[in-house]
Amino acid sequence: MRNDVVVGPRSDARRSRKALVAAAGWGGGVEGGSAYLPFWALSFGSGPAVAAAFKSPAPAGGVRALLCRGDARSVTSSGRGTGPSQPSLAMGLIFAKLWSFFCDQEHKVIIVGLDNAGKTTILYQFLMNEVVHTSPTIGSNVEEIVVKNTHFLMWDIGGQESLRSSWNTYYSNTEFIILVVDSIDRERLSITKEELYKMLAHEDLRKAAVLIFANKQDMKGCMTAAEISKYLTLSSIKDHPWHIQSCCALTGEG
Numbered sequence: 001m002r003n004d005v006v007v008g009p010r011s012d013a014r015r016s017r018k019a020l021v022a023a024a025g026w027g028g029g030v031e032g033g034s035a036y037l038p039f040w041a042l043s044f045g046s047g048p049a050v051a052a053a054f055k056s057p058a059p060a061g062g063v064r065a066l067l068c069r070g071d072a073r074s075v076t077s078s079g080r081g082t083g084p085s086q087p088s089l090a091m092g093l094i095f096a097k098l099w100s101f102f103c104d105q106e107h108k109v110i111i112v113g114l115d116n117a118g119k120t121t122i123l124y125q126f127l128m129n130e131v132v133h134t135s136p137t138i139g140s141n142v143e144e145i146v147v148k149n150t151h152f153l154m155w156d157i158g159g160q161e162s163l164r165s166s167w168n169t170y171y172s173n174t175e176f177i178i179l180v181v182d183s184i185d186r187e188r189l190s191i192t193k194e195e196l197y198k199m200l201a202h203e204d205l206r207k208a209a210v211l212i213f214a215n216k217q218d219m220k221g222c223m224t225a226a227e228i229s230k231y232l233t234l235s236s237i238k239d240h241p242w243h244i245q246s247c248c249a250l251t252g253e254g
């Protein structure tokens with residue numbers, strides 16, 4: 001276990017680092033499968049852009065995305081002032097526009113769950129393949145992940161009771177909800193359930209897909225993903241794509 005990064009507490013949301021990471025380092029997977037399968041792209045069928053972004057995760061993806069942005073801008077500026085009568089330049093401009101459009105896509109992800117569930121640990125495991133020392137998140141952490149040309153803005157929101165009433169301030173434009181469950185915390189699963197259904201009923205999240213992480217699978221006596229799924233009555237959720245995945249944030253498994 002590497003413990004050289006310390007995270008939180010943070011008093012406010014801020015973009016602390018522009019991380020370029022490979023999804024291959026930490027993605028959910030098809031259970032029993034050996035290939036890393038990017039969690040939301042495959043689980044939710046959330047559209048070709050997202051699916052394509054995750055299909056062949058590679059470290060170069062994020063870097064390429066940034067290069068791609070730079071290219072788009074330079075093509076655009078070199079065409080400026082030349083007028084549309086030159087077909088090759090006009091085509092260049094159109095191409096640049098399309099290029100930058102696809103490069104600039106950003107998808108908002110919120111990571112929610114009760115305090116101590118492992119949200120911050122998961123976020124940084126995903127970003128850096130590392131286990132970080134955490135303390136309870138006050139407010140939120142936000143990180144950007146770029147995979148190929150697709151940007152994911154990941155909001156890790158503090159889960160303490162006093163903070164839960166403000167979760168809804170993060171909901172607008174959210175496309176993906178990651179709900180992290182502490183699989184050993186049987187006593188509070190009912191609270192998680194309550195929070196889940198409250199979220200799903202929220203207008204701003206009506207189109208959001210949900211990924212549930214049954215975290216802390218390394219703990220003896222933990223609930224399985226199937227148990228959690230049953231308790232949360234996930235099969236009754238018809239109006240949101242959802243997927244449950246068991247994982248262990250400490251090892252990055254799952």
Ligand SMILES: Nc1nc2c(ncn2[C@@H]2O[C@H](COP(=O)(O)OP(=O)(O)OP(=O)(O)O)[C@@H](O)[C@H]2O)c(=O)[nH]1
Nearest residue numbers: 115116117118119120121134136137159216248249
């Ligand atoms: N055994 C075990 N411990 C974990 C795992 N994931 C996280 N933890 C530990 O659980 C504790 C809480 O983790 P955090 O990531 O800070 O939890 P959080 O959900 O962000 O909590 P809040 O910020 O208070 O909402 C830390 O001590 C982590 O090291 C896991 O998979 N297994």
Ligand SMILES: [Mg+2]
Nearest residue numbers: 119120136137
């Ligand atoms: Mg946290």
